[in-house]
Amino acid sequence: MSDQIIGLHHWFDSPPGRYLLAWEQARFDEAVANIFGYHSLQLGMPLLDGLRANRMPHQWLAMGQEAVEGSIAFVETGGVDGPLQRRAVDLLTEPVALPFPAASLDLLVLPHTLELSIDPHAALREVERVLVPEGRVVISGLNPTSLWGLRQRRARLYQRLGRGNLYLPDVGEFIGYRRLRDWLRLLNFEVESARFGCYRPAVRTAHWLERFGWMDPLGERWWPILGAAYFLVAVKRVHGMRLLEPAWRTHRQRAAGTVPIANRASQRGVSSSRAAPPAARHEP
Numbered sequence: 001m002s003d004q005i006i007g008l009h010h011w012f013d014s015p016p017g018r019y020l021l022a023w024e025q026a027r028f029d030e031a032v033a034n035i036f037g038y039h040s041l042q043l044g045m046p047l048l049d050g051l052r053a054n055r056m057p058h059q060w061l062a063m064g065q066e067a068v069e070g071s072i073a074f075v076e077t078g079g080v081d082g083p084l085q086r087r088a089v090d091l092l093t094e095p096v097a098l099p100f101p102a103a104s105l106d107l108l109v110l111p112h113t114l115e116l117s118i119d120p121h122a123a124l125r126e127v128e129r130v131l132v133p134e135g136r137v138v139i140s141g142l143n144p145t146s147l148w149g150l151r152q153r154r155a156r157l158y159q160r161l162g163r164g165n166l167y168l169p170d171v172g173e174f175i176g177y178r179r180l181r182d183w184l185r186l187l188n189f190e191v192e193s194a195r196f197g198c199y200r201p202a203v204r205t206a207h208w209l210e211r212f213g214w215m216d217p218l219g220e221r222w223w224p225i226l227g228a229a230y231f232l233v234a235v236k237r238v239h240g241m242r243l244l245e246p247a248w249r250t251h252r253q254r255a256a257g258t259v260p261i262a263n264r265a266s267q268r269g270v271s272s273s274r275a276a277p278p279a280a281r282h283e284p
Contacts, residue, residue, distance in 0.1 A: 010169075015206040028051075032138060038057060042109040044113045062089075095113055095123035101130070105130045125187060138231075138233050144173075147226070190234060197229055
């Protein structure tokens with residue numbers, strides 16, 4: 001598994017990897033900008049800073065066995081659209097066993113984390129455990145139902161015949177969007193938004209990627225589910241939970257002249273007693 005993780009990181013330094021990384025960085029910046037809370041965590045993929053547009057006061061970057069075996073204390077980020085910066089790794093942990101109590105995090109960012117996990121379903125269960133009610137998880141992954149996935153399957157077939165090289169890194173089986181959505185529903189997550197991207201063919205050079213740039217707007221319009229990558233935001237729902245409204249709303253309603261239920265009932269009782277005819281007297 002460590003070789004697969006390192007291989008994926010090296011692949012992101014290639015022209016198609018940088019193209020995919022730039023698209024995902026833009027999607028993460030859009031998604032997390034307006035998510036509020038106190039504690040957020042990114043699991044893996046330090047080449048992408050999924051929390052840079054978020055304003056939570058406590059943010060952490062966690063890495064797993066690739067950091068332990070490689071003795072990584074700092075990672076370089078920001079190479080997509082800016083200068084490289086050294087960022088400290090805050091935690092060494094695996095997604096299947098997070099060192100956080102239940103309902104303690106407001107936001108989790110998983111860029112290709114499930115693809116590299118030893119047990120992606122167990123990792124999602126752990127995400128559900130540590131998220132607060134109404135907390136959000138942001139996930140990106142490679143789409144097996146795409147031109148890139150088709151070339152990867154064809155390359156695997158050629159490898160069985162003794163020739164050919166893989167286009168994407170060999171990280172095992174990619175998790176499709178529909179499969180991931182079903183897993184989230186089983187864990188009481190509601191998919192808030194989903195998007196596909198990177199519709200250019202599976203070419204290796206920056207020159208040919210630029211020449212096929214016209215396919216991105218067309219693909220997003222005509223074949224949206226065939227993008228090379230998917231991106232989704234899911235919110236943790238807790239059945240039977242009721243959110244308390246802010247106190248200022250109650251004060252504003254009272255100031256507007258809203259009569260409490262008890263007062264309305266008493267007023268109705270008074271008015272009905274006044275309107276009722278007097279009881280008949282029985283003379284002895």
